[in-house]
Amino acid sequence: MASATIRDVARQADVSVASVSRALNGHSNVHPETRARVVEAAKALGYVPHAGARSLSLARNHAIGVVLPDLHGEFFSEIVRGIDRETTARGYHLLLSNMHADAELAAQAMRSMRGRVDGLIVMAPQLDPAALNEALPKGTPAVLVNTSDGGERQAMRVDNRAGMETIVRHLLFTGRRSLVHIAGPAGNIDARERREAFTATLAEHAPNVPVRIVEGNFREEAGARATAALLDAGEPVDAIVAANDMMALGAMNALKDAGVVVPGEVAVTGFDDIPLARYMGLTTVQVRSADLGARAVARLIGALEGARDAGVEFVTPELIVRSTSDRQSAA
Amino acid sequence: MASATIRDVARQADVSVASVSRALNGHSNVHPETRARVVEAAKALGYVPHAGARSLSLARNHAIGVVLPDLHGEFFSEIVRGIDRETTARGYHLLLSNMHADAELAAQAMRSMRGRVDGLIVMAPQLDPAALNEALPKGTPAVLVNTSDGGERQAMRVDNRAGMETIVRHLLFTGRRSLVHIAGPAGNIDARERREAFTATLAEHAPNVPVRIVEGNFREEAGARATAALLDAGEPVDAIVAANDMMALGAMNALKDAGVVVPGEVAVTGFDDIPLARYMGLTTVQVRSADLGARAVARLIGALEGARDAGVEFVTPELIVRSTSDRQSAA
DNA sequence: CGGGTCCGTGTAACCGGTTACCTACCTTGT
C-alpha cells in the first residue's frame, strides 16, 4: 500500500539506489541501458520521489512561504494571485499562512515554516519594525511587502505619497474645496503614509483648505459609518477621500442612502484599484497589486539563487478617474 | 550562520538528542530540571525545529495541498479563502498549486506534492473522471471539489440542478417568457449540470417556452458578446440566465450599452453569488463558496485522522433576489 | 605489457529529526 521508495526501484531494476537517483535526475554518468531499466522499473512501481526527503538532503525546498494578515479583501487576494503566478512560473511551491493579528502569532507562523520553505514573503503592515525584525527567522531570506522595513532588507512598497498627491490634486483641480479624508487604522504603515500625504498635499497646494480627517479601519462599514456621521453633523463636504477602496465603497453606499448625488454634490475616491472599483465606477489610484506580488517573488527567488539585491523597491500608483469624480469644471 | 540543530542544543544542554526531543515535545519521562536546561539551551541558541526533518521521521506533514485550475475569478478566491480559514484553524499548513489547464499538468502538480502534504483538495471541473483518477496519487487521501468524481472518493459538490431550478422558476413566476441561457464551457461539469437543469426545468414547468441556449465560457467578455449578439439578431428576450455571475455581469454591461432597461425589459441572473454580485444588485443563487472550501478541509483532515467518511456531500444554493430581476408582477 | 584515464556503478555517510530498546539507578515489599 505504501508508496514505492527509491530502494524498491533499485531492487526492481537490480541496481543500487545511487544509480536510480542518478538516472532519474538526469546525471550524465549513467549507462543508457541502465537508465532505461531504471525508468521502466520506476514506471512499473508508480514511483514518485518523496519531496520531503529530497528537500532534507538537498537543503533546498523549492518552496516559498507567504505570511499575510488577512486573506479577506480583494487587495490581498490580488497580491496573492500575483505571487502565485510568479511562483508557479518559476517552478516553486507556495506555502500560505494567513491571519496573524499580533506579532507573537506572526512570529509563530514564520518559525513553523523553517525547513519547509527557502524564503519568505511577509506582509505585515500593522507590525512595527522592531517586532518584525524580532520575529523574522535569522537564516531565511525574506522580502517585505507593504511593511515598515528594518532598513537593509529586501522590500516592496507602494508609493503612497505620490498616489495620494495625485488624488488630492485631481480633486482640487476639479473644483473641490471641502475635502475629508477617511483614514485607515492607526499603526498601519500605508494608512499612516496616505494620511500624511493628504495633509501635506493640501498644505502645499491649497493652504486655505482645512485639513479634515476622520478615523477608519480599511473596512467597508467604517467608510459607511464615517460618512453617515459627517452627513448627520451637517458638515460641508464636497469630496470624500478614503484611504482605500473598500471604505470608499462604504462611503458611496452611505451617500446613496442619504440621497446625496455622486459626483454632483460629493466626489468619492479610493485607493488600490481593486477589481470591484472598476464595476462601481470608483475614482482611485491603481496599485498593480498582482504585479507587486509577482515582483516580490521574483526578487526573493533571485536572492535565493545568489543575486545581490537589497533595499526598497517602490511601485508608483496611477490615477484612474471614473464616474465618482468628474473630470470637468476646473476651479 | 546555519541554524542550530537538535544536536547543537543537546551539546549545549549536555544531554542526548533524545532527551532534547522528548523535552521539547512535552513527553512525560523527562526530569523537570533536565527539561529546564534543554529549554534554556534552545532559547539561547534560537533553536527552531526543522519541519522538513520532522515530517520525514514522523511520516506526517501537517500540511494539505490544494490543486485548482485558476485563481482568477472571485469564485475560486472565495473557496481558497474558506480552505485557508479552516486549515489554519486546525493547525495545518496550506500548499497552493494553481493553473493546471490540462490533465497532464494537473497530474504533474499533484505528484510534485508527494512527501510535502498529507492530503489533497482537488478542484478540476474540466477534467473527466478517468483522467482524474489516473492523475490522483495512489497513497494520498483527497477531497474533490466541484469535480466529476470517480465514485467512491470524498467529494463536495454544488447542487447545480436545485440552484438552476429556483432561478428559472423565479423568472417564470415573475412573468418572464423569453429566457435565454448563456452556458459555461463544454466539458465543465458545473456548466453541464446547469445547462441540463435549465432545459429540464423549462420542460417541466413551462413546456411552451422554447429552450434557447447560447455558448459561453464563464468569462465576463463571453457574457457581453453573447448578449450583444442576441440583441443584434433582434431576438425577443426578457430574461438572460447566465451560468455564472461573471457572465451575468458581462450581459449587464452589454444591455446597458444597448440602452436596454434592466430589469424592466430584460431580467438578468447569475450563479455563485460572488462578492461583486451584491454590489451590482445581481439576482443569483448563493453558493457559500468559502464554506464549501472549509467543509472540504474539515472532511479531509477528518479522514487523515482516521474518520470513516466517503461519498459526495452536496451544498444546496439559495436564491438571492436583487434588483436585476423584479420580485413583483407574477404572470 | 604496465600505468594512467575515463566510465559506470556500488557502498555508506549524511540531512535533522523521532523513538524502540537498553541500561543504570532508586524505590519498595517481603
Place this chain on the structure above:
DNA sequence: ACAAGGTAGGTAACCGGTTACACGGACCCG
C-alpha cells in the same frame, strides 16, 4: 538482603532521498 518494578536518559536505527569516495574494467599510450 534481594528481587521486582519504575524512572530518567543514552545509543543507534530509521524516515527517503543525494552524493563523496572507492572500485573494477575498458581503453589508450609509450
